[in-house]
Amino acid sequence: MSAPVIEKPSLRAGAFGNATGLSCRECGHQVELGPHYACPECFGPLEIAYDFPAVTREEIESGPRNIWRYKALLPVPADIETSPNTEPGFTRLLKAHNLGAELGIDNLWVKDDSTNPTNSFKDRVVACALSAAREFGSKVFACPSTGNLANAVAAAGARAGIKTVVFIPSNLEQPKQVNSAIFTESLVAVDGNYDDVNKLASEIAGEEDGWAFVNVNVRPYYAEGSKTLGYEIAEQLGWRLPDQIVIPVASGSQLTKVHKAFQELIKLGLVEDKPYRVFGAQAEGCSPVSVAYKAGVDAIRPVKPDTIAKSLAIGNPADGIYVLDICRETGGAVEDVTDDEVRDGIVLLARTEGIFTETAGGTTVAVLKKLVKTGQLDTSLETVVINTGHGLKTLDAVSGRVGPVATIAPTYAAFAATSLA
Amino acid sequence: MSAPVIEKPSLRAGAFGNATGLSCRECGHQVELGPHYACPECFGPLEIAYDFPAVTREEIESGPRNIWRYKALLPVPADIETSPNTEPGFTRLLKAHNLGAELGIDNLWVKDDSTNPTNSFKDRVVACALSAAREFGSKVFACPSTGNLANAVAAAGARAGIKTVVFIPSNLEQPKQVNSAIFTESLVAVDGNYDDVNKLASEIAGEEDGWAFVNVNVRPYYAEGSKTLGYEIAEQLGWRLPDQIVIPVASGSQLTKVHKAFQELIKLGLVEDKPYRVFGAQAEGCSPVSVAYKAGVDAIRPVKPDTIAKSLAIGNPADGIYVLDICRETGGAVEDVTDDEVRDGIVLLARTEGIFTETAGGTTVAVLKKLVKTGQLDTSLETVVINTGHGLKTLDAVSGRVGPVATIAPTYAAFAATSLA
Structure with missing residues (x-):
């Protein structure tokens, strides 16, 4: 294996289920499983590679009524459903x-x-990122976001009992801030636009040990969701x-x-x-x-x-x-x-x-x-x-597009005078 | 059967599954199935009475992943899941x-x-009310509400293709109005408080033919949800x-x-x-x-x-x-x-x-x-x-209770100066 810049975490057996490694989508270069996202050879995106066993419809159907019914096809351990998570999926x-x-x-x-x-669908990807963060022993679960992803990361981290830090642009509307801050003590407002927040997240991911940024350094696991x-x-x-x-x-x-x-x-x-x-x-x-x-x-x-x-x-x-x-x-x-x-x-x-x-x-x-x-x-x-x-x-x-068709006095006579009676 | 004030609708066989009639919770008086909610003898609340067949866990478990897996225990027809509905239930x-x-x-x-x-849980009760409204041949599906119920009625009616009319107090906050108006053309704002709106709904239920107010005249069916x-x-x-x-x-x-x-x-x-x-x-x-x-x-x-x-x-x-x-x-x-x-x-x-x-x-x-x-x-x-x-x-x-823990410049140095680094 090459990839000298990449540190090798010690992983428990079966930490990533049937996943066998990371494979570069551009050049096919193989890298061991770890918190990596870019190919050390060509900087192409890394993707999970698997060696799937035989999987039957019956096995899947007898699984939980959430995404873990497909755990054999995801980079997660066989006991994933026993770790507290938001149990997303199997939506209508x-x-x-x-x-x-x-x-x-x-x-x-x-x-x-x-x-x-x-x-939102982000609960699916975040659940897979959370599993990876756990297996890597990450101490912080984080993301830059302006909306759905922030909600999903903050909620999943709360339920899992792992510290979350969520970065948002400081000019984000208050309701959207509340919808993440309700779940985490560590919502950080950044004076800048979303691109600035994203850039900052990548810098932190590079500088700080043990931070799992769902859409940065654990992205290959996240995306599989x-x-x-x-x-x-x-x-x-x-x-x-x-x-x-x-x-x-x-x-x-x-x-x-x-x-x-x-x-x-x-x-x-x-x-x-x-x-x-x-x-x-x-x-x-x-x-x-x-x-x-x-x-x-x-x-x-x-x-x-x-x-x-x-x-x-x-x-x-x-x-x-x-x-x-x-x-x-x-x-x-x-x-x-x-x-x-x-x-x-x-x-x-x-x-x-x-x-x-x-x-x-x-x-x-x-x-x-x-x-x-x-x-x-x-x-x-x-x-x-x-x-x-x-x-x-x-x-x-x-x-601005939808609203009441009529405003009436609280009497039957007033109602009877509308076109609805 | 007494209850002379009550009109008898013509119902298809099995329209209400294993329900056999309406029973007064106060005096036990029995009334035939219909859009009734108050006992004609004592004005007590009417409740659905059933004659349940044997029901097994396996039958339930092989049903749909929503409330209709329990259809044998609800006042709904055996083919309920084939009528368009919001498919609520089986939540986490x-x-x-x-x-x-x-x-x-x-x-x-x-x-x-x-x-x-x-x-909200209102989707459960509204789904049962919708089935009753369908079986009674109601032409309008309606409710007075300030929130969850309005959303559920408007959405269920839209999906079922039945006309909905939803009554709200006119001073309701705009976001709550939008959350119902998005589903229905007929959101009616009433100048009064919620009690006024409720009273108006009961009057309309009494005056208009073919209006099913979920929490008024089809309440016994609704509540079973x-x-x-x-x-x-x-x-x-x-x-x-x-x-x-x-x-x-x-x-x-x-x-x-x-x-x-x-x-x-x-x-x-x-x-x-x-x-x-x-x-x-x-x-x-x-x-x-x-x-x-x-x-x-x-x-x-x-x-x-x-x-x-x-x-x-x-x-x-x-x-x-x-x-x-x-x-x-x-x-x-x-x-x-x-x-x-x-x-x-x-x-x-x-x-x-x-x-x-x-x-x-x-x-x-x-x-x-x-x-x-x-x-x-x-x-x-x-x-x-x-x-x-x-x-x-x-x-x-x-x-007012939750929000960002810090607001920082978009630089790693600014982040490193916080207690989060």
């Missing part, structure tokens, strides 16, 4: 009769991750892959991991091999991947985000190039929508399916609609759309 | 290691209903009843229904018969049941609510006397806490278990703490505490 997969009818899609499903413990979205969709469809899937793109990690999950299920013989098309959703105000897709190029040009879909506002998406590959190879597409379309998407999903999504979900629903309108999506095929978070966290996006 | 039962250690309780669990579709909390706790403990359970008291319906669920499970042989103690939790600013309990009297004296625990602020609780009976008979108690203790309870649950609860949950956790301190709860016995809703809906309660 709802048949979207009304939204399907509205958009003209025969067979549409919504995977609703807004009902996770802290109301998104695979569970793919596993669940397949299992909830009755161990079957959908024909088409629409996924929001921020860093692009979620989309690549759902695709990876589908591929793993095929290889393990848990679902039938079949073609499926993967679609990425972005907001126009931060659409570097969509722009590259439409231009037919491979290089992604970073942008300065300007959109209400803050949780998708990553101007230089780390996994953008992989998203392009997957969407092109599977016959999907990457599309983007305006902020007004995002707001319409939020209201549309709420009015048709009773799901209140955040701006990221509004983006995904609006992109779904646009894909139909532009003929890029086949409306006769079974389609899944992912809702990654909760509208209660982005109330401002729609507060 | 978390072993509360840290909270237990903090309070000195050996074996403590939190049943967390904040992860329901609209983030709370039984699922009891069923789930028993099943998630491994088909076993806890020794002690702490439940918030607003109308008192939830507490009586959890007790009813435990009794049904015993009668059906699904759990072993054993003693358990039921405790009720109120906020001091609206504690009519706790006051009666402590005074050792049976009569409940209505109060004018004045507490931050708005979702518990029912000054004249309909089921208060039944709560007194149950808590006394089982050897439990009813206790109350101040608003400051409620806020502390919210922070305590968040910091120990990573669950952000609303003021009602803060009340329940604070009462749990007080019950330990006053020696009313046996800390050596297995105890369950119910969290009924989400802190994102009552952010104001704690926004």
